[in-house]
Amino acid sequence: MEITTKPSSSLRIADPSETLEESVTALNQVLELNPENAEARQTLYETMQQILRKDAFLAYEGETDVIYKVRTFEEFQFIHPKDRAMAELFPPQNSPPARTAIHWLGWSVVGLIPAGLGTLITAPLAVIAAIKLLNQPAELIDHRRAWIVIGGAILLWLIALGFIFILALHLV
Numbered sequence: 001m002e003i004t005t006k007p008s009s010s011l012r013i014a015d016p017s018e019t020l021e022e023s024v025t026a027l028n029q030v031l032e033l034n035p036e037n038a039e040a041r042q043t044l045y046e047t048m049q050q051i052l053r054k055d056a057f058l059a060y061e062g063e064t065d066v067i068y069k070v071r072t073f074e075e076f077q078f079i080h081p082k083d084r085a086m087a088e089l090f091p092p093q094n095s096p097p098a099r100t101a102i103h104w105l106g107w108s109v110v111g112l113i114p115a116g117l118g119t120l121i122t123a124p125l126a127v128i129a130a131i132k133l134l135n136q137p138a139e140l141i142d143h144r145r146a147w148i149v150i151g152g153a154i155l156l157w158l159i160a161l162g163f164i165f166i167l168a169l170h171l172v
Contacts, residue, residue, distance in 0.1 A: 020047055020050055020051050020054070021051075021072075021076045021078075023043075023047045024044065024047055024048070024051070024076075024078050025078065027040050027043055027044040027047065028044075028078055028079055031044065031079075031081055035066065035081065041081060041083065044080070044081075048080065051072065055072060055073055055074075057072060057073040058070045058071070058072060059071045059072075059073075061077065063082070065082075066081060066082055067079045067080060067081055067082060068080045068081075068082060096142065097133050097136065097138050097142045098130075098133055098142050098145035098146060098149070100129040100132075100133075101126055101129035101130040101133055101145070101146060101149040102126075102145065102149060103129075104122050104123075104125040104126035104129055104149075104153075105122075105123075105126040105149050105152050105153055105156075107122040107125075107126075108122040108123040108126055108152075108153055108156045108157070108160075109156065110122075111123070111156075111160065112156065112159065112160060112163065115163045115164060115166075115167040116159065116160030116161070116162070116163035116164050116167075117160070117164070119156050119157060119159070119160035120157065120160050120161075120164070123153040123154070123156050123157035123160065124153070124157070126149055126150075126152075126153040127149070127150050127153045127154070129149070130145075130146040130147070130149040130150045130153070131146075131150070133145075133146040134146045134147075
């Protein structure tokens with residue numbers, strides 16, 4: 001296989017008797033010199049398909065951030081570029097700014113179960129967290145969430161007051 005590294009030139013097969021392993025070696029050399037060479041990558045993928053049709057065994061040897069190191073059953077070792085999108089970490093490393101306020105609002109809903117006593121404590125905490133969020137520079141959606149939390153927490157707190165009033169009537 002004759003390979004030139006000029007940007008305008010292309011890859012072309014010069015020797016049809018060349019083995020697939022020799023082709024992979026030559027393509028790896030091109031990709032080491034120019035990792036962004038799309039034509040060399042495509043030719044490498046096609047050559048890899050031919051190797052895998054012949055023998056589907058590939059052993060993982062190691063990797064870096066940009067390549068995999070693999071070998072075939074016949075002990076032919078080579079590198080293969082990584083062409084995959086990096087997966088996003090889950091859960092995200094940075095929690096959304098409204099998370100604390102929404103968290104306390106959720107506990108306010110749960111606090112309604114014991115006659116609203118828990119909501120009397122957690123609803124004001126949700127309002128405080130939402131007000132802190134409103135005082136920070138944040139996106140419009142986070143400010144909207146804060147206002148929803150404030151409205152929801154006030155509504156839950158008023159419902160909790162009603163439950164406590166009913167509880168007090170039953171105890172008297």
